[in-house]
Amino acid sequence: MASLHDVARLAGVSKSTVSRVVNNEYGVKKATRVKVLKAIEECGYVVNQVAKDLKSRKTNLIGVIVPRVSSNAVAQGVDGLSKVFDSAGKHVLLTNTHQQHDKELEFIQVLNQKQVEGIVLFATHIDSKLVSAIHQSHAPVVLVGQDGSLFNIPSVIHDDIKVGFEAGNRLIDAGCKHIGFIGVQSDDRAVDGERCQGLEKALSLHGQALLFHAHGDFTMESGFQLTKNQLTMTPQLDGLFCATDRIAVGAIKALQEANIEVGKQVKVLGLGNDELAYINNPALSTFNYAFEKAGESAAKMLLELIGGEGHGMSKLVLTFDCIDRQTC
Secondary structure (H helix, E strand, O other), rough: OOHHHHHHHOOOHHOOOOOOOHHHOOOOHHHHHHHHHHHHHHOOOOOHHHHHHHOOOOOOOEEEEEEEOHHHHHHHHHHHHHHHHOOOOOOEEEEEEEOOOHHHHHHHHHHOOOOOEEHHHHHHOOOOHHHHHHHOOOOEEEEEOOHHHHHHEOOOOOHHHHHHHHHHHHHOOOOOOOOEEEEEEOOOOOHHHHHHHHHHHHHHHHOOOOOOEEEOOOOOOHHHHHHHHHHHHOOOOOEEEOHHHHHHHHHHHHHHHHOOOOOOOOEOOOOOHHHHHHHHOOOOOOEOOOOOHHHHHHHHHHHHOOOOOOOOOOOOEOEEEEEOOOOO
16 A cells, blocks of 8 residues: 555655645645645555544544434434434444443543544433533533533423423313323433423413322333332322333333223323334324434534534524324
8 A cells, every 4th residue: 555655755745745735735836736646646545534634633523422222212313413414524423321321421531532523412311520521521512302501501402391281281181180290210301300390380270280200211111110000009090191102102001901991091191203102002192302303403503513603502492293193
């Protein structure tokens, strides 16, 4: 394989001159540039793009941190941001925390060591350690799913309080008087806290109180077990809002095993419009979030920051659609 030295010798110039031509720098005469380019072609010299990028501090690498790759929301979000980054000539390095908060801190550091130009973090929580790690990052960071704007962290979020409020109204309009909520871990402010907060607000406006708030994880198994447990403690349950569709599908299985007719005796709402919601029997009523658009928006926001066009603090709140099926 030809080297920089081979090109310089064939062109009759110094290695530094060849380097300036390769990097398209000023200060090289047109005739010399033509001679060097001809030598490069004759030698079959291939530019070491990695070295070139490191020198210019432009690696075209974007770090993406996700909590789990099995999530429908994450998959659609990554699809969305990948399209934008591909069009911009950027390459994505994907890391999976497996919902371990310490891994988020670790990957922010690792991705900076890889000299990524920016980071998109699909966050499941916000705490002082995470905020500190983001502020110390050399690469700009954009959050998806959690609101970091109060900490001057650009964020793309969904309207979780409003969707909880809408869920409450839908269940009340369906005649429910004993409504429960199954969420996730309590430190997930958006998915657990804000969705439940909106639900409780709707119930209070109608003179109702939340029957229970159960904490689980993002799996169908969690929805199944928590619903099964709650039926023994709150058999009067007639309305259920689940933080995700997967949780809701598990809840429906538990209700059916208890010989409860879902959609009549107990109304159920999920969130996310997962494919499971459509194929489930009965089909799950839910809310459609613009997960792919969230990824696209985060990518565009990050590219603006990389290009020096962003303001360092911005927040985009995406809307949602109601999906009416059989369970509510």
